[in-house]
Amino acid sequence: MALPAYATAPQRLWHYTYLGICAVVLFFLVMPLIAVIPLSFSTSPFLHFTPEFLRLEPDAFSLRWYRQMIGDCSDPGITTVCSDRWKDGAWNSLRIGIAATILATTLGILCALGLSRPHMPFRKGIMALMISPLIVPLIITASGLFFAFAKWQLVSTFTGMILAHTVLGLPFVVITVTATLVGFDTNLMKAAASLGGTPVRSFFKVQLPLITPGVISGALFAFITSFDEVVIVLFIGGQNQITLPRQMWSGIRQEISPIILAVATILVILSILLLTTIELLRRRSERLRGVSPG
Amino acid sequence: MATLENTAPGALLTVDGTPLKVSLARSLRRSKLRGALLVLPAMLFLIIIFVIPIAQLLSRSVDDTLVNRALPRTFVAFESWNRQSLPAEAMFEAIFLDITTGEKYTVGKATTRMNYEKPGWRSLIKKSGRKFKKKIKGPPYRDAMIKIDKRWGDVTFWQTLGAMKDPQTLGYFLNAVDRQYDVNKHVIMKEKERRVYVMLWWRTLLLSLIVTVGCLAMAYPVAHLLATLPLRYSNLLMICVLMPFWTSLLVRIVAWMVMLQNNGVVNSTLVWTGILDDEDRLSMMYNFTGTVIVMIQILLPFMILPIYSVMKTIPPSYMRAAQNLGAPPSLAFLKVYLPQTLPGVGAGVILVFIVAIGYYITPELVGGKDGQLIGNMIAYHMQKSLNWGLAAAMGTLLLAAILLLYWVYDRIVGIDNMRMN
Numbered sequence: 001m002a003l004p005a006y007a008t009a010p011q012r013l014w015h016y017t018y019l020g021i022c023a024v025v026l027f028f029l030v031m032p033l034i035a036v037i038p039l040s041f042s043t044s045p046f047l048h049f050t051p052e053f054l055r056l057e058p059d060a061f062s063l064r065w066y067r068q069m070i071g072d073c074s075d076p077g078i079t080t081v082c083s084d085r086w087k088d089g090a091w092n093s094l095r096i097g098i099a100a101t102i103l104a105t106t107l108g109i110l111c112a113l114g115l116s117r118p119h120m121p122f123r124k125g126i127m128a129l130m131i132s133p134l135i136v137p138l139i140i141t142a143s144g145l146f147f148a149f150a151k152w153q154l155v156s157t158f159t160g161m162i163l164a165h166t167v168l169g170l171p172f173v174v175i176t177v178t179a180t181l182v183g184f185d186t187n188l189m190k191a192a193a194s195l196g197g198t199p200v201r202s203f204f205k206v207q208l209p210l211i212t213p214g215v216i217s218g219a220l221f222a223f224i225t226s227f228d229e230v231v232i233v234l235f236i237g238g239q240n241q242i243t244l245p246r247q248m249w250s251g252i253r254q255e256i257s258p259i260i261l262a263v264a265t266i267l268v269i270l271s272i273l274l275l276t277t278i279e280l281l282r283r284r285s286e287r288l289r290g291v292s293p294g
Numbered sequence: 295m296a297t298l299e300n301t302a303p304g305a306l307l308t309v310d311g312t313p314l315k316v317s318l319a320r321s322l323r324r325s326k327l328r329g330a331l332l333v334l335p336a337m338l339f340l341i342i343i344f345v346i347p348i349a350q351l352l353s354r355s356v357d358d359t360l361v362n363r364a365l366p367r368t369f370v371a372f373e374s375w376n377r378q379s380l381p382a383e384a385m386f387e388a389i390f391l392d393i394t395t396g397e398k399y400t401v402g403k404a405t406t407r408m409n410y411e412k413p414g415w416r417s418l419i420k421k422s423g424r425k426f427k428k429k430i431k432g433p434p435y436r437d438a439m440i441k442i443d444k445r446w447g448d449v450t451f452w453q454t455l456g457a458m459k460d461p462q463t464l465g466y467f468l469n470a471v472d473r474q475y476d477v478n479k480h481v482i483m484k485e486k487e488r489r490v491y492v493m494l495w496w497r498t499l500l501l502s503l504i505v506t507v508g509c510l511a512m513a514y515p516v517a518h519l520l521a522t523l524p525l526r527y528s529n530l531l532m533i534c535v536l537m538p539f540w541t542s543l544l545v546r547i548v549a550w551m552v553m554l555q556n557n558g559v560v561n562s563t564l565v566w567t568g569i570l571d572d573e574d575r576l577s578m579m580y581n582f583t584g585t586v587i588v589m590i591q592i593l594l595p596f597m598i599l600p601i602y603s604v605m606k607t608i609p610p611s612y613m614r615a616a617q618n619l620g621a622p623p624s625l626a627f628l629k630v631y632l633p634q635t636l637p638g639v640g641a642g643v644i645l646v647f648i649v650a651i652g653y654y655i656t657p658e659l660v661g662g663k664d665g666q667l668i669g670n671m672i673a674y675h676m677q678k679s680l681n682w683g684l685a686a687a688m689g690t691l692l693l694a695a696i697l698l699l700y701w702v703y704d705r706i707v708g709i710d711n712m713r714m715n
Binding site: 011018019021022025026028029030031032033035036039047048049107108110111113114115117118119120121126128129130132133135136137138139140141143144145146147148149163164166167170174224227228230231235245248249252253256260261263264267268271272274275276279 | 330339341651654
């Protein structure tokens with residue numbers, strides 16, 4: 001995308017304007033996330049940069065919000081509610097997320113295998129049904145589940161949360177695994193069968209290892225969706241199911257305390273690590289396949 | 295099982311003697327069955343935990359059986375009333391008996407419903423329920439009831455029963471678009487000061503449009519840059535696009551609060567650089583502007599990614615060829631490049647619009663008063679006012695709009711082409 005040597009002056013001008021616009025947009029995307037990080041180390045109980053902080057006075061920096069986040073309430077200057085709720089919420093989110101991901105991945109792989117068969121009837125209709133949880137607004141899903149779960153005594157239960165989050169994660173697994181299966185050579189399964197493998201055994205020994213990338217990315221999407229989900233938990237979480245997003249929600253609505261910045265920083269850093277890992281893995285697999293990037 | 299006798303001579307047979315055609319058909323059937331069995335668990339799961347609950351929610355939008363169950367005699371008497379003058383003794387007797395003999399819980403629920411038609415019904419029936427038994431021993435009821443509460447003599451109260459007499463109603467849908475039934479079940483506009491929802495629908499539509507256009511304007515150049523840079527650099531920039539995508543929604547909202555609030559980063563920077571005076575800091579949070587800014591940032595990746603994936607497939611030689619044939623760069627872009635990117639643009643636009651129109655979290659947290667959307671109104675009627683019929687009606691309208699867009703989306707890109715990575 002370099003400018004050719006024969007570019008005229010207006011072309012040059014336009015080119016740099018264009019690069020400038022791109023820079024502004026990328027800045028707009030990333031800037032707020034970056035701004036959160038330093039502020040989480042501030043001593044001040046407000047969500048803005050204090051003059052002391054900007055002058056880099058050592059007193060203006062502390063880890064107090066991180067300590068309060070993990071439930072350490074020994075800080076004498078505590079002005080906000082300090083409790084184990086953040087820690088408990090994180091654990092609860094993790095447990096619900098993992099359970100929902102396992103359930104969604106299992107159901108999703110089976111479904112994708114069925115959909116990828118050459119003679120599957122009603123393929124399009126089933127696919128549309130599978131994707132529908134992504135299309136229906138969460139507020140409608142949450143309202144529907146609220147009435148149904150109230151009838152089935154699932155409101156405010158762990159099981160209810162897992163079932164609801166499985167619904168949201170299922171489309172991602174079905175989409176990614178179906179997409180991966182398009183490139184799968186079915187002759188391999190025939191070869192496995194001719195060598196005496198039962199369908200189940202050949203699936204685990206031959207097919208699953210080959211479609212693992214798709215499965216992992218689907219599972220990752222399902223997990224992130226569950227881990228980040230707040231509307232459904234607000235409707236059906238009741239008193240018992242406090243997840244991390246729900247805790248953040250009440251953190252934003254009621255007691256705007258910088259603990260939320262500490263949590264945000266950790267989540268931003270986690271997502272950077274995650275992306276870097278994916279990118280490195282991608283480069284590695286490309287290298288192994290003998291394709292060099294760029 | 296086909297046998298050798300009914301097989302035409304000369305037909306191809308498999309090893310066990312079955313005609314090939316039969317054998318193939320059988321294996322095809324078995325393959326289909328296997329496919330169905332694989333799909334079945336996920337389908338059943340979705341139908342039970344997703345489709346049925348939503349269908350039941352939507353059915354609430356037309357359900358009006360409650361009032362009919364609570365006041366059966368009244369609605370029978372209603373049929374023979376002329377609907378203009380005050381009803382006759384028979385109707386007073388009917389409602390008296392319904393209120394005094396009916397199950398208290400059912401009547402209580404029904405009065406909430408009646409209050410939607412005309413505020414005052416609930417307090418009227420509650421008060422009457424207490425006093426009827428004590429003060430009225432027997433017929434005639436009419437004058438005794440009016441003596442207990444003047445409102446029984448008000449014909450407008452009686453007239454609202456007309457809107458509720460059928461077990462199915464479109465009343466909630468009418469309410470969702472600021473209309474109501476009159477006594478003869480004709481549709482009329484609500485009183486001026488009670489009209490709120492049409493404005494809200496327009497606002498939701500307007501905000502979704504602004505967000506979509508904003509996203510498109512910002513996404514197009516970035517997607518182009520990402521698609522044309524060498525992979526080594528574009529991957530780095532891609533991380534900038536994907537990082538917000540992967541970061542928790544609530545974290546991004548908190549981040550924007552830090553940026554946009556009155557003494558947030560943006561305002562402080564503007565004041566510090568002297569562009570703004572300290573007194574007239576921009577208010578960009580808890581209003582319409584705030585919702586737009588935050589939603590654009592949140593939905594931008596949904597626009598960039600589909601456009602990028604289409605641009606990636608356009609060979610750069612096309613633009614060079616166009617310029618080689620004498621087109622100035624701008625014309626080459628308009629005539630050659632832009633039309634080829636339209637599928638990606640269409641996909642991104644519809645995707646962003648669908649997500650934006652049903653948004654709830656962001657407007658709730660940063661919208662303040664004039665940034666509230668339909669989604670927030672549904673949540674309000676679900677959780678606070680408990681007018682579930684109205685919430686269901688609004689949800690049905692919203693869902694219908696979204697399914698229409700989804701159908702268009704399917705036409706343009708096909709749901710099979712939805713890619714996540």
